[in-house]
Amino acid sequence: MKQVITLRVKITLQFPGQLIVSVHHFELLHGLIYASIRNEHYRDQLHNEGYKYENRNFKGFCFSRLQGKHTASEGKLTFSSPVSFLFSTCDEQLMKELVSSLFTKDYVMIGHQRTTVLSVEQIEEKISGHMRIRFLTPVTMYSTFMHNGKRKSYYYSPTEEDFSELIAANARKKYEAIFGQDPLDRTLTLTPLDKRHPQQVIFTFKKTIIKGWLGEFILQGHPELLKLVYDAGIGGKNSNGAGLFTVVSHLDA
Helix, strand or coil, X not given: CCEEEEEEEEEEEECCCXXXXXXXXXXXXXXXXXXXXXXXXXXXXXXXXXXXXXXXXXXXXEECCCECCEEEECCEEEEECCEEEEEEECCHHHHHHHHHHHHHCCCEEECCEEEEEEEEEEEEXXXXXXXXXXXXXXXXXXXXXXXXXXXXXXECCCCCHHHHHHHHHHHHHHHHHHHCCCCCCCCEEEEECCCCCCEEEEEEECCEEEEEEEEEEEEEECHHHHHHHHHHCCCCCHHHCCCCEEEEEECCC
């Protein structure tokens, strides 16, 4: 079984009292990530341009929700200290910028609340060509079109044939944008284990409503291409938090 070692980090933060955030708090962590990039030129370039493919801009990173002890009420999560989240990227410079900044800052902000860095832990997982995976944040794939002069988005269900094909096309575009060439093997398929009742999730990012899917899937393709989507996120809206997965098991013979 051919495997590729890949990396991501778990960032743990501490704070006095409680931390109260919206259930849909991807935007807060998105802000924390960009605020932690000290190189202003690099930060602006990543935010405004990223990796270009035709009219698409890929950022090359994704991240999870906050994790930790909490209670939920009326659309809010109240955390006790500490909390953590996962950050994953294919961009070595971004990882170095983020980690070095976190260790030198006196504090980092989550919304309006100060937190301090308790630890940054490297996470290692192996990537192979045939895996059972579990989504930690919703995977989403969509197409945009104009209707009555307004831009509309259609979100595909994993039960639709176009879903896996569009996921694969998106992965190939990411690869070409980031590495400047086509992947050696363009094959990629993503299939839900529960094809009849995939777990739909609706969340918001900066007032935009996004439809995604959680659960376990079978992911198959060339390990090089799969490593990229592990690092940078699979599907759309990765820099908004979507498309982060973990490996459950390897299915290669």
